[in-house]
Amino acid sequence: MRLKYNHIISGIVTLIGVTMLFSCQGNLNEVREMDLQGDSPQAVAEGLNLKFTDSGRLVAILRSPQMYDYTNKNFPFREFPDGLEVEFFDENNEKNTITSDYGIIYDETGLIDLRGNVVIVTSDSTQLEASQLYWDQNKSWVFTDRPNTIKFPDGGVNQGQGFDSNQNFGNFRSRTNIGVQILDETEEEDE
Incomplete structure (x- = not known):
């Protein structure tokens, strides 16, 4: 038993x-x-504050409340669902700032898609506002097909539907626009 x-x-x-x-x-x-299946990012960053340097010189600061890293996908990208702020510094250490409510960076193409209250403020206080803006990092080119407004430091305003420009706005082409330009007549009289 x-x-x-x-x-x-x-x-x-x-x-x-x-x-x-x-x-x-x-x-x-x-x-x-x-x-890591489906739509899951491979990493999530919160309270992002990245500084980019080139040969010891500060060239950019990127800040964002949150970033999702999808560089594990076939077409890798990084998403900023809560917006971002980027400060760029040129060779003379002059600052240009870009802010938006949403952003996405595509690694393979070098294209950045900014959406929602996109605002660019250049070092000379020129301000560009648009609902969406693309920046091609490889070609150093900025463009949009959406309505946009540019406010110049002298009080001039340009409202347009689409533009493209080099990233320092030295070669700017507006497709359709309405605006007010301020002319200094004293310079014309001196000539």
């Missing part, structure tokens, strides 16, 4: 152990399936 009782207890313990082993393996497979 004692031998049978030990065999029964041993069999029950073995059965429970095997059941637990297989049930754990099933849960482990489910966890592995959830890992």
Whole structure:
């Protein structure tokens, strides 16, 4: 009788152990399936404050409440769902600032898509406002097809539908525009 009782207890313990082993393996497979599948980012950063340098010189500061890193995808990108602010510093350490409610950077193409209350303020206080703006980092070119407003330091205003320009706005082409330009007539009289 004692031998049978030990065999029964041993069999029950073995059965429970095997059941637990297989049930754990099933849960482990489910966890592995959830890992980085679907639309999950490979990393999430909060309270981002990145400084970019070139040969020891500060060239840009990027700040954002949150960034999702999808560089594990076939077409890698980084998303800033809560907006971003970027300060650029030129060779003379003059600052240009860009802010937007949303941003996405595509790594392979070098294209940055900024959306929602996009505002650029240049070092000479020129201010550009648009609902969406693209910046091609590889070509150093900024463009949009959306309505935009440019306010110049002298009080001039230009409202347009689409433009493209080099990133320092030295070569600016507006597609359609209405505006008020301020002319200094004293300069014309001196000539």
